Amino acid sequence: MFYLRLVRGYRVVDLGRWLLTATAAAVVAAFLLRALGRALSDPPGAHSAAERLLWCLPPLIAVGWFAAIAARALPVHRAERIAGLRAAGAGPRRLRLLIAGEVALACAAGALVSLLLFLVLRNDIAGPVLAPELGMGEPLPPAAPIALVTLLPLVGGIAAALAVPGRDALPQDRSAPAGAAFGLPRVLAAGLLTAGGTLTELYALRPAAADDPRPLQLPADLGHTNALLFGGWAAAALGAALLTGPLLAGVGRLLALGRPGARRLLAGRGLTGLAPRLSAPLAALALTLAVVLTAVRHWVAPGASGTGPLPAAEALLVTGCALAAVVARLTELRAARRPVGETLLRLGSSPQLLAAATLLRWSLAGLVLLATGGLTAVLGAGMLT
Structure with a gap:
């Protein structure tokens, strides 16, 4: 409910940042689900599963980096929101968790869209070109896509929480020589x-x-x-x-x-x-x-x-x-x-x-x-x- 109230006060910049984070997470989730589909459709021993997942590591790091920079920009760009939360009794640790939760929700929304599209296409909708990428015709382990999709909000939330230290909860002058x-x-x-x-x-x-x-x-x-x-x-x-x-x-x-x-x-x-x-x-x-x-x-x-x-x-x-x-x-x-x-x-x-x-x-x-x-x-x- 708290984040829904925040959405009501979103400006264009806030909405753009949220949509960019969700879009990047959706693309990385598609890469991870594609690796899962190839692992299901390829014959045993054809390619290493670790090699497929390593291909997803650079975009996953890039999404985490962008989530960290966007989270660090939030206290300065929306100083009135942070000041209001501080006045309501939220300390630096709670503010950091709130910002991390906002970023994690954006990553989770994008990942869920990719998962929904992946499941819909596996329902005999995708053509023969996409069939090997989706692992069509093979049983899908329920825990595998859930674990891959959960990775996105986890990485985004941790990166956002680490990027906003407690001393930066309120905008202040941090100029140094x-x-x-x-x-x-x-x-x-x-x-x-x-x-x-x-x-x-x-x-x-x-x-x-x-x-x-x-x-x-x-x-x-x-x-x-x-x-x-x-x-x-x-x-x-x-x-x-x-x-x-x-x-x-x-x-x-x-x-x-x-x-x-x-x-x-x-x-x-x-x-x-x-x-x-x-x-x-x-x-x-x-x-x-x-x-x-x-x-x-x-x-x-x-x-x-x-x-x-x-x-x-x-x-x-x-x-x-x-x-x-x-x-x-x-x-x-x-x-x-x-x-x-x-x-x-x-x-x-x-x-x-x-x-x-x-x-x-x-x-x-x-x-x-x-x-x-x-x-x-x-x-x-x-x-x-």
């Missing part, structure tokens, strides 16, 4: 990028590189590689993604150097202040885009074997969840910075100046994202053969 926030990540990112890139180059330039059998078979028809080469690329890709936050803060500091005008000063200081809270979603988006672009480059290369619809659908879902997480964090930051903009307007700043500073700030953030994601994609281009 960018240099202190990015001290360790900057060193770690530089170390990973240098070590991974050096390892990849040394391995590729060794005398026996042309005769290397590269026994590691990659999934989704991505060809062959070597475990050492793959490890070097993964380390370099992670390092490039972790550089996103420090680069954002560094670009903001450079923009405010010297004697900047009002537009440069507002854009530079704003970018430096937003970098700690924007770095994680942008780093995840950069890494996701790099992996997806590397895979797409191999799929469309001349002579490459075609891949099925499942890898493409998973790549689309993971990219969409990463992009939606960035949009949710931007919505959170916009709500948190709204009092700053109102104060500047009261002090005499023109709306055109604020709009120009915002445009400059996000243009530079987009360039940083392209730089880190492009660097990771270039490193990945040399890994696949």
Whole structure:
């Protein structure tokens, strides 16, 4: 009943966040139920059940990531709701559980829609093309689909609960110096990028590189590689993604150097202040885009074997969840910075100046994202053969 009352007060942003979460959960539930259907229809020993479930792990992690970002944005975006619950006697732990329950209900709604569609299609409605994917003609264990569908609200609720600590139950100023926030990540990112890139180059330039059998078979028809080469690329890709936050803060500091005008000063200081809270979603988006672009480059290369619809659908879902997480964090930051903009307007700043500073700030953030994601994609281009 409490969540039904919340739905009555939903705005467009709240409804969009709820529908996106439910849609992503429905797609992942469809992947899990498809794996169940293939396990029922394939002959014994044809494919490993663990391998089928591992294919569902990346989109499941992506849904959990998006649920965590959306839950963390809720206290800032709907400050009046949180303040009202606190006034009614709800403590930080109860608020965290309420937010987690809201996200879990969205995931459960999407998963139930997929389960209902799965059961309806198994009732002699699906054609011969979908029959192997649904396991038609084979008895369905009742516990199997229920267990798979329950996994979605469990992952979404836990991710949401962990993403909203008790100290963040009420909106507050959590600004911290960018240099202190990015001290360790900057060193770690530089170390990973240098070590991974050096390892990849040394391995590729060794005398026996042309005769290397590269026994590691990659999934989704991505060809062959070597475990050492793959490890070097993964380390370099992670390092490039972790550089996103420090680069954002560094670009903001450079923009405010010297004697900047009002537009440069507002854009530079704003970018430096937003970098700690924007770095994680942008780093995840950069890494996701790099992996997806590397895979797409191999799929469309001349002579490459075609891949099925499942890898493409998973790549689309993971990219969409990463992009939606960035949009949710931007919505959170916009709500948190709204009092700053109102104060500047009261002090005499023109709306055109604020709009120009915002445009400059996000243009530079987009360039940083392209730089880190492009660097990771270039490193990945040399890994696949």
